[in-house]
Amino acid sequence: MAAVRDGQGSEGAATVVVRGESGAAADQPVLTSGAALSILRLTGGQLLLYAVLLILLIVTFIPIVYLVALSLKDNGQIYGRFWSMPDPYRWENFALGSLAIWRAVLNSILTSGTSTAATVLLASLSGYVFARHRFPGKELIYTGILALLMIPPILTLIPAYVLILNMGLENTYWALILPWTSGGQVFALLLCRSFFATLPEEFFDAARIDGASELQSFAQIAVPLSAPILVTVAVVRLVTTYNQFMWPLVVISSPKKQVVAVALTQFTSEIGVTDLGPQMAGYILASIPLIVLFSFGMRHYVRGLTAGGLKA
Template identity: 80%
Template sequence: MAVSDSHSGRLARFARAWTGPRRGESARQSVMVIVLGILLILTYVPLIYLAILSLKDNGQIYGRFWSLPNPARWANFVYGAQAIWRPMWNSILTTTISTAGTLVFASLSGYVFARHRFPGKELIYTAILALLMIPPILTLVPAYVLIYNLHLQNTYWALILPWTSGGQVFALLLCRSFFATLPEEFFDAARIDGASELAIFLRIAVPLSVPILVTVAVVRLVTTYNQFMWPLVVISSPARQVVAVALTQFTSDMGITDIGPQMAAYILAAAPLIVLFSLGMKQYVQGITAGGLKA
C-alpha cells in the first residue's frame, strides 16, 4: 500500500497513552468514523453509478432509472472493448515506448551528470533543469507546428518523441541525485579492472538503481497514459488515437449514444492504471513527492 504501516503500532500505543485518561474518546472516534464514512460514500457514488450504468441498456436507463441492472448486460463490456481496444493498444504502446526511452536516456545522462567531470557540466545541467519552468501550454502550438513540419501528424512518433523527451527532465533529476549517493569505490574498482564507461554504467550503475528507475517508470506511465491535450492536437486519425481522447469521441463513432457500452469502456480504460497502481503505488507517491520537492 501507499504508505508504510510501521507507525500504526506506535501510533496506537501513543493514542492510547494520549487519550487513555479522557472520557468520551470512543464517542469522538465514532464521530470521526461517521464523518469519514459520509465522505467515503459521496466519493464512491459516481463510481457505483458508473458500475451500474455499465450493466444496463438504454431502455433500462431511460425507463427504470433507479432500478439495478436487471438483467445485467455483461455484453456491454464486449461492445465497449470492441470500440476501444485499438485506442487502448495505441495508448499502451506509445506510453510504454516513450517511458522506456525516457528511462534509457535519462539514466545514461543522469549517470554522467552524477559521476563524470567534464567542461560545462553544471552549465548544461542548469540549462536542462530550467526546462522545469516551461509549462506544456507554452510549447503546445510550436510543438504541433514542428510535428506538422516533420510530417509526423497521425503517427505514433508524434506521441513517442515529445513524451520521451519531456519526461527526461524529471527523470534526470531523480536519477542524478540517486547515482550521486552510490559509493565511488564501486566505480573505481571497475575502472581499475579496465571496464569501459558503458560497461560500468550497465553492470554497476543500472543494477544498483533499479528502485529509482521503477519510481520514474511508474510516474511516467501514469502521467503519459492520462495525457489528453497533446494527442488531441496531433492525432486526428481514429486508428492512431489514444484511449483518453478516443473515449470522448465514443458517441460519434457509434452513431448514437448507447450509454451502457460507453460506461463499460470507461471502466476498461482504467484497467492499465489499476494494474499499475496495484504494483507500484508506493513508487508513484515517492516519485511525485521527490520530483515536486526538488523541482
C-alpha cells in the same frame, strides 16, 4: 450472573470469566481481542479523524461503484432508476465497449510504452553523467534544463506541431513517441540524477579497480541499485502519456492510429449519443492497463519516491 476480569491472556488480551450467582464459573473464559480494547482506548480526536477518513473513503468509491453499475444498465434503467442496481445486468455493454476502443488501447500501450522506455534509458544515462562526473558548466547546464519545468506545456503546443509538420511526421506514431520522450526528460533527469548521487562511491571505485568500463559500471552497478527510481519514472511517464488528450487530438487524424483518451470522447458518435451503458463500459476497460500497472509496480513506485530520489 456477572462477568469477572481475571487477568491477561498469553498475547495481552484480557481474560473475562462469566460466573453465576454462587460464584462458580458458569462458562469458559472469553478472550477479548487487543484490537477491541484498542478501540475502547481511542480518544475523541482519533475517533473524529477515523470518521473523516471513512467519509472520504466513501466519497471516493461511490463514483467508481456507480460507474460499474451504469456500465451494466441500458438507457431505460439509467434514466428511470439511476440510483438502483442493474436489473437485469447488460453484460453486452462490455462487448460493445471493447469493440469500440480495443485498437485505441493498443495504440496507447504501443506509443506510451515506447516513449517511456526511451525516456527511462536517456534520463538514466544523462542522470548518471550529471551525478557521477565533473565537467565545465555542469551545474549551469543542469539548472538550465531544470528551468524548462517552469514553461507550461501549452506554450509549446504550436511550435511543436509546426516542427512535426515540417518533419513529415503528422498522423504517425512518431508524432506521439518523439515529443513524449523529449517532454519527459526534464523531470526524469531530476529524479535519476538525484538518486544516482546518493549511491556509494566505493562501488564505482571497486569496479574501476577491477577494470570495468564506464558503461559497465552504469549497467552493472548504477542501474540495478536504482531500480526503484527507474520504476517510479516509468510509472509516472506511462500514466501521463496514456492519459494524454490534447496532443494526440492535434497530430493524429486517423481513427486507426488514435489513442484511447481521444477515442473515448468519440465513443458516443459510434454507438449513439444517448447509449451510456457501453460508453461507461469503455471507460472501465480503458482503465484496466493502468490498474494492472499499479498492481505490479506500486511497491517499487513508493520505494522510489521515498528512497532518496530528491535528496541531492
